[in-house]
Amino acid sequence: MTWSFTDSAATFRAVAAAHLAADPARNTAVLTLMDTAGRLGWWEEADGRVTGVLAVAPPGVPSFGAMTEEAARALAPEVLPGAEEPTEVRGETAAVEAYAEATGRPWTPTVRMRLFRLGELTPPDPAPAGRARLAAAADVPLVAAWTREFAVAIGDEPAEDYTGFVTERITEGRLWLWEAPDGRPVSMAAVSRTIEGQARVHLVHTPPAERGRGYATGATEAVSRAALDAGVAQVLLFTDLANPTSNALYRRLGYRPVTDHLGVTFTG
Structure with missing residues (x-):
């Protein structure tokens, strides 16, 4: 061995x-x-x-x-x-x-995550106001700024420029936005490329001023449905166990726990 x-x-x-x-x-x-x-x-x-x-x-x-x-x-x-x-x-x-x-x-835990797998996708009821749409080239500056906000929010060291990162996802049709009724983008969610029949939802982010209206639920449901429609056999996502709001959101959409994950940092 x-x-x-x-x-x-x-x-x-x-x-x-x-x-x-x-x-x-x-x-x-x-x-x-x-x-x-x-x-x-x-x-x-x-x-x-x-x-x-x-x-x-x-x-x-x-x-x-x-x-x-x-x-x-x-x-x-x-x-x-x-x-x-x-x-x-x-x-x-x-x-x-x-x-x-x-x-x-010596080591210390830094993050505790839970891996979820989509069972039967359940649309939110009531549905949030607005609609989902695929992100387009014109959305790159906004999505890049939101991606930086997302990195900071989860405790990552943000990159200087996310233009290439988000352009790849937008060009490949893997990033969805939720628009408020007035047409403003208010939330986003992306999905990874499909490998071995699995793809992972990520970059679920709503700016603080727009939270509490179900927009992230709408964006996540849209990107999850798009993955299923594309033939993805297993749609996955990770949640931070310290965030009960997101864990509850994903369960309502039909995601079910697979395993718990841990990140540790060595301190010496």
């Missing part, structure tokens, strides 16, 4: 394909990151089965896919060959805790 590592997404896909395809929901972070990750890793059992995967992106921040606690503990002394010592780690709670404790380094 051993960990192996590569910087080749093609090599990783070839070795870990069965494990990734067996549970794309639990492997969603690795599936999303594998084409841009600096390092990719897989845990192989004695019989040759892959039962754990990870992707390192950005540098020093491993994201775990589905893996056993045994695999997580075994990873600790490896220090991800070819990569810097991790400063953070993210993944399912049990695996992250097993890894963090095995390193012997």
